[in-house]
Amino acid sequence: MRLREGRPVQVLYETRFLINWPEHLGDESTHVKIFGAMVLVPALGG
C-alpha cells in the first residue's frame, strides 16, 4: 500500500449509514447510501 511507502493514496469508497433522528424530530431512522473519494496523506510512520 502506498501509504506504507510514505506516499499519498486516493481511495474510492461506498458506504451506507443508518441515521437515527432525535426524538423532537420524530425519533425515526433513515438509510443513506454515499459514494465518493478521499486522499489519505501519510503523516508519520513507525
Added chain:
Amino acid sequence: METLTREVVKANRSRQVVPDRVVFRVSGLYGVCPEGAKVPLGPTGSVDSGSVVLTIDPDADPSCNIGVIEFNENKLTVRYGVLAVFPALYQLATSGEHDPGLFGPVRVVATDDCTLTPNLMGWRALGCLDFLPGSLWSGASGG
C-alpha cells in the same frame, strides 16, 4: 558504537523503513448521495433533501480527518469531520418559515474502526456518526 562517516550517513539516508503503523490525515474528501433522503422537520413534517453532497469540514476539530493504520493487525481507525449540503437547505432557509441560521451546511463527525481487506485495497467499517450543534438535525446519530 558505529563511527559516523559519510558512507554511514549515506547508507542511513537510503535505508528503506517499512513501518508497521502509519498515521495519516484525510484530505480532498467528497461524497455524494444522488437519491437523497427524507429528512424530518419535526411537527411540520419532513422534506426530500435532494442530492446530498459531502465535503471535508475546514473548521473540523483538530482531532478529525486523522487516522492510523496498523498493518500487522489489519486495522484502520479514522475520524472524519465533514459538511453535508443538499438543495432542501436553501429552500428551507429562504422559506421564511424557519430560522435560516439552522440551515447552513450540516456538520457531522464519523468515527470508524475498520478491518482491512487481505489485499489492503479496502476496508470494512463499524462506525458511529454524530450531527454537531448548529443545524436543525443536531443530535441525530447513527452508524
